Amino acid sequence: MSRFIRNAFTLCLVFGSACLAEDSTETTSVSLQLDQVIEAGCAKDSVTLLLTCGDAEFLRRVWLDLAGRTPPLIEVKAVAAGSSLNRGEVVKRLLNSTEFARHWGRIWAEYLTDRRPFETDGYDGPRLQQFLTEAFRENRPYEKLVSDLILGEGTSDVNGSVNFLLRYNAEPGPLTGAVSQKFLGLSLQCAECHDHPHARWKQQDFWGLAAHFARLRKMTPAQPEEGESFFVVIERPAGEFRVEDKRAKPDENGVAPTRTVYPQLPGRPRSNVSKQRRTVLVEWLAQPTNPYLSRHLVNSVWERLLGERLVQNLDHWPPEAASTNSDLLNLLAEDFTSHDWNIQRLIQTIVLSKTYQRNSSAEEQGDATVDVLQKEQQFSHWGRTRIRPLSADQLHLSLGQAFGYHYDENDHRLAVATGEEFTQDIPVNNLGATSLTLARTLSLYNSDYVRGAVELGSEAAIRLYGPTVGAEHVERLFMSLLSRSPSTDELEYFQDLGGEGDPREGLQDIVWVLLNSTEFITNH
Amino acid sequence: MSTSRRSFLQATCAGGLSCFGSSIWSSLFAAQSETEKAESCILIFLEGGPSQIDTFDPKPDTPSAGSFEAIDTKLSGVKFAQHVPRLAELADKLAIVRSLTSMEGDHDRAQSLMHTGHRPNPRLHYPALGSTVAWRQADPEIDVPAFVSIGRKFDTSILGPQFGPFVIEDIGNPAPSLTLPEGFSEARMKRRLTALEGFNGRFDKQYQSLLGNDLTQLTRRADRMRNSPVFQPYDPAVAEPELFERYGSGVNDGYMARACLTARRLVEAGVKFVEIQYGGWDTHNDNFNQVQNLSASLDMGISTLIDDLQERGLLQQTLVVCVGEFGRTPKINGENGRDHFPDVFSALLAGGGIKVGQVLGESSEDGSEIKNRPVSIPDFHATVFTAMGLEISKDYFAPDGRLLKLTENGRPITELLGG
Known part of the structure; x- marks a missing residue:
């Protein structure tokens, strides 16, 4: 509990300095209430909650959810260099962004x-x-x-x-x-x-x-x-x-x-x-006595950010017996309607909660052998973050972020500033509409689109660090695609892969593996 | 395989090898004990809910009849509606079920039930027939995916993405990314795949997940598809024009002809389960014109498929199933249409593992209820699974270790089995 209070305190301090201080502190207090409801639910059913994720993981998660793409290199580098992330500031900036x-x-x-x-x-x-x-x-x-x-x-x-x-x-x-x-x-x-x-x-x-x-x-x-x-x-x-x-x-x-x-x-x-x-x-x-409009919006936003709805639909609302999920829905909906139906405030409340920021992995809790039912319980109690596949749009925008990639029928390696609007059909035509299918895998494996991205990514690394594959190349590609720096043995692993034979091909192989990796094509 | 999965499996499967589902073992045993099981299945799914009365369960001379006439079939005393004459002619190669009954009358829910055998559950995505068959019966050494869907998309089930279908959207060019660039060596692709497997393995270990392994298998599957000619661009109008015409290339837009012919090629190449999506049966208005058009393609497509499979010696090992998510009302509404009717509807079965040349079950005189031998959707699933050599009474474990029953208390229709 002491850790919990300390975290909450830090968050409040963070917001003390923000320009919308009053409003944000208030949001944070709703985030805290949200976490308390979930912690109580977990305690009641003896479910272990996972810890809050690290800065690099948070940065990638929240960028993908709010801006639809992986974070820019400069921010990834700052976190990798050890500067601590002001999560409240990041969220505020993202909410105000065009992206x-x-x-x-x-x-x-x-x-x-x-x-x-x-x-x-x-x-x-x-x-x-x-x-x-x-x-x-x-x-x-x-x-x-x-x-x-x-x-x-x-x-x-x-x-x-x-x-x-x-x-x-x-x-x-x-x-x-x-x-x-x-x-x-x-x-x-x-x-x-x-x-x-x-x-x-x-x-x-x-x-x-x-x-x-x-x-x-x-x-x-x-x-x-x-x-x-x-x-x-x-x-x-x-x-x-x-x-x-x-x-x-x-x-x-x-x-x-x-x-x-x-x-x-x-x-x-x-x-x-x-x-x-x-x-x-x-x-x-929009009447306050009509429970549906606000609750359905909260339910939908929750699903976008946490991967599953709080309740399947509202056909049977209000439920016969209250539950953690119905309490949460009420808490967030009441805050939402009493603050002028403010969507950004709702998103801010959710992403600044510890619940949104939980790990997907319990490794650091020393709990490596959790079984499937325990994991299932952690998911259903919101004590563990789900691994969610990226959409075609998120993948496309993330490749744009990583390499300035902007596939185009006529000149498919044209580099443009990121954040530009893209042609609607490029992502789904090239990556398929649905995630985690063999059709998507085939595109990632060898489509014209992905081959173009692989070439562009490897050329960019060569331009920066020369044609011999070294640690800088791997480091750069990790940060561009996976938004984190590689561990020592990952550095070695990928230098080995890229060092064999022709260096240009070697770099392409590295980009290909990273781009096809589960870590890249999911949010976690 | 991740450590957590392995340890979990060992913990739950003290009995030994059985729950690893090694296909070599199961196919060996199957070959000894059940000589009549089907090796593969083609499911033609009539999306929207076809009118049973205007196809395979006509009600002549009753107020339900509508404007179609009933015609004789090869089976004495059995009639079909008039717009499926070819199927009527080969009714001795069909088993016609006229007493299917569903619990769902909404398209999405009923389609989910018909595909999974379970009522939809938002927390637990049950696998579709094709996914279950792919999971239990797939040959890991073969170059083609075990489950291919022509036109129908599926959510990922609890079996994970590896057992989802390969969805063909453009029949003419089913997999456009299969040609490696010139000069790209096999050794290099192998190196990439090995490196990906290792890296995804790390992900699984860190996140205590099975997803990395599943996705690696999918990438390996994509890689192996390069070896199979069946996924290369193909134009039957050039390659086998006469047969294509028999399939009905000139009827409607030719989709069913193309789809049925492709299904035969896929089964020939070793695909275990092919599903063809054939939609448009939701005939709330103008039922009779629409069913007449739809029937024309259906009639030529399925009848030629059965002949073609037989000519190639594949019919005995290929189960052919044709069904929608529910039927349509005996009553004709004010728009000359028929509405959703889950209470009683029909299905066709043919080929491997099935006793053909019979009608099973019966609807009442006006078609409003079942007269005898009701068949639930789980029973129907149990029949398909049994025909394909799956043991339905066994407890199975999903790849993540969860207990999974193949059907919800479904019992196979013994009268239909063992053809």
């Missing part, structure tokens, strides 16, 4: 659409991503962000947010499914066709919600100019949501008559529709 906004804008665009943000024949994916990136950059309150997305109107190439509606064709059914799944964490979409078999959702709930979107209309320009593609979403002044009336008799052609469903929110009387209908919906979503 954070871009990375989270990208993952959120994929999340909201279930697709890569391409331009499609129905909506403008890149424009949606741009809108989200801007929102993350200015740290727009989440409640405002959601209302922008739901209330979107206008032209797809001008108003980024409207592309969320367009992704779901601006139709009541698909939109209601998406809103409940993406913003509320509810599987309400099942209730479109029938009462939900396991949860409390009725078909009436689904339809009542859907009716709030009844007056939306998607319009396509009648005579677009050459090469021009855009769509318009408008809210009509009239029109109702109609569904098949199962009780009525079909007409002579066998067509069932329809009936009107009026806007109604789950568990509420029919909505007052003197206002715009979507506004009624948005107000309900």
Whole structure:
């Protein structure tokens, strides 16, 4: 416990010097509460918590999670040289960076659409991503962000947010499914066709919600100019949501008559529709008494940072009996809503907790023979950090960071400043969409893309330290790719590998092994 | 193998060799005891949930019938719907199950159940059929992956990434990274692989993980795929145009023809489990036009696959399975469609290990319920596993040491086995 208090104290001191001192100290106190909930859960079930990870490991982990890439060489070098890392400062700087906004804008665009943000024949994916990136950059309150997305109107190439509606064709059914799944964490979409078999959702709930979107209309320009593609979403002044009336008799052609469903929110009387209908919906979503919007966001951010959700979905919320996970969800959600739905604050709270900073390895605790069930318990109690595979985007950006690599159809060894936006399809076309598959392995093994990176990486090392493979080469490549310096025997191991035969080939072999290594292609 | 895994295995498997699952041992024993087991399996997965009534379990002259007629098959008294005439003609080479029943009516959950035999559990990702077969039956010496999926992606299961499928997205060029640059020597690749294995071994030791070993095996697998011609670019329209036409190259977009022909080539090359994803069966509206189109490709694809396998002497050792995640309602909805119906639906089996020329189970007159011999999804899995020579009653241990039952109390359908 004394160690725990000391750590907490250090963290507070760190924040004392920051310019947002008051706010940050407060965040840290929530981080502490979070850790206490987890420590209590572990103590109750006699699960051993792992220690906090070292600076090099933290730096790599948090850069990958917040900026989507490995940390820059200069910061890795500083840690390797022994200067102690001010973790709070690192996090603050990252949250204020363009790279954070871009990375989270990208993952959120994929999340909201279930697709890569391409331009499609129905909506403008890149424009949606741009809108989200801007929102993350200015740290727009989440409640405002959601209302922008739901209330979107206008032209797809001008108003980024409207592309969320367009992704779901601006139709009541698909939109209601998406809103409940993406913003509320509810599987309400099942209730479109029938009462939900396991949860409390009725078909009436689904339809009542859907009716709030009844007056939306998607319009396509009648005579677009050459090469021009855009769509318009408008809210009509009239029109109702109609569904098949199962009780009525079909007409002579066998067509069932329809009936009107009026806007109604789950568990509420029919909505007052003197206002715009979507506004009624948005107000309900963001009400403090509505538990879903904030909890689902916390749950999703937690999953991004810790590798698994706190609860699978919110269909059965609130749970019958409280648990560590439901307590955590409540703690973070209450802090989140009472601080203006501040996403950066939430992320800061999580990544500055000891829970986020735990080791993946218990080696230094002298515990080398932990068995699979113990490990499983440590994972489920958040007492050990999961090893998570990098996404195609994270790999691509990390290679950009390491070697200035920017694969391009025409000139695939073009070096550019890191942090530049890349063409959306480069990472998935070259590395495959899914991690930890044979297809991804094949790309890492011998794709044109990876061969280009290997050549560029080895040439850079030669330019700096000459053609004979020495310790500097290995050291440099370790820091560029693995964000740490090699141990003595690793130095020897890789010098041996690179020293045989042609030095240029030897260096390429070193880069190839590091690039294919589990350590490089995962976050840990 | 990491120390922690080895010690764990020794601790849990005092019994000896059995749980190392050495394929040499298991195949030796299998060869002696079960001569009729299938060596490989081709699963044609009809994603979306095909209408059983409009394919293999027609209900002529009832309100459920819809607009299709029923036609006679090679089996006396057994009828199919009209748009699978070739399959009707070779029904004596099929076993038709008409009493499958699922517990899930949502696509994702039902597809997960149909693939894993377990209801979805967010904390425990059960392996799909193909992964389990790859894990138990793969020949480590062979150059091809044990499990290949044409078009369908899978999450990593508790068996780890090594037993996931190789997913083919472009059938014409399934593995574009297989040619080493000119002048790149085998010795150099070997050196790289050895160094990677050593370095990943360190990772596993430090992180008490199995992932490094799994990924090394995947890289070694990628390396060995270079030796196999089956992953080189291939155009059946040039290489075997007549056969390709029989498979249905001219029907719809030709996807099923290409996929079925590729599946045959993969099995020939030694792949243990091929899954073909054939989607589009979620016919909530316009059911009849859609099923007619889909059936045309299905009918030519599977019937030619069975003939082709037989002509090559491979049918006796290849189990062919065709099923979706659930069926569709006997009732026709207002959009001329049929909705999800997990209560009763059909599957086809053919080839190795199966007693063909029979119908198993029966649905009621209007197709709304099972009349006799219900077959659960775990039973169905138990049947596939048994046909492939896996012992379903045994306790297995996943690579990380966890106990893993192949099915949740599934019992093999004995009437179907031993063909």
